[in-house]
């Protein structure tokens with residue numbers, strides 16, 4: 362029989378296990394990598410600071426009273442001095458909380474409005490439209506004429522003016538290292554901005570329970586210095602040159618995949634735009650990018666991400682592909698372009 366008391370004794374262990382998730386430097390709001398995240402960390406520290414101060418003051422007074430006014434030997438039935446109706450005391454315990462709440466509220470409101478500034482029309486900012494789909498992320502850059510998915514690429518030192526929405530259910534867009542989060546609502550465009558200091562890689566997550574693979578609705582953020590970012594944009598816009606040994610795979614792709622996956626600069630569809638896919642670091646945001654992951658994904662996407670909207674092309678799928686076709690597809694998808 363389980364002794365429930367024993368579980369309580371393990372509280373320190375539970376706490377360690379819970380906090381173990383806080384260490385990943387690419388996914389931590391406690392290690393800000395941009396100005397918005399720093400503002401938000403400041404607010405966290407401020408509110409924690411005030412709370413700790415209140416707790417310390419209350420406990421010091423409590424312990425003092427406990428010791429100072431305890432019943433001494435020989436004393437019995439002593440009625441303490443009655444303070445009911447004391448204006449001084451009432452003023453103290455009303456005014457102090459008001460002041461501490463004001464100290465908290467003023468910067469919170471100020472930073473909240475600042476974080477929601479609309480920089481879409483700002484010449485120095487980059488406009489990115491995000492659409493959340495169960496269970497993948499679509500990124501469009503209207504001013505650059507490109508669209509991509511799963512790997513979000515941004516320049517450093519520039520405000521990224523996000524305009525975010527969802528195609529199906531409510532999701533939430535969160536890059537803990539850069540700031541956020543912000544709900545993505547179908548039929549609504551939410552506006553906010555983020556900025557990265559340095560060349561780095563961060564993890565992005567969906568922070569709103571949205572279905573079977575909610576926890577796998579991850580994406581990658583690569584911040585590049587402006588020159589490399591421009592190069593990435595140019596690569597994305599350059600017409601693809603398909604190497605001779607990938608031609609057959611291209612045909613298999615056209616016959617089976619093109620209906621959902623665009624492979625040009627700004628096409629959108631029921632699945633992620635796969636233009637520039639060879640250079641992406643992940644497959645579907647969760648698997649490391651290599652031939653084996655791609656094979657697993659194409660043959661049985663449901664085994665990797667339950668409930669996603671891509672049909673299987675393995676023996677159990679509606680349109681099974683032969684081994685040669687799958688090999689050629691992988692060659693085509695990974696061909697340097």
Ligand SMILES: [Cu+2]
Pocket residue numbers: 493495496531532533567568569570571575578
């Ligand atoms: Cu989601």
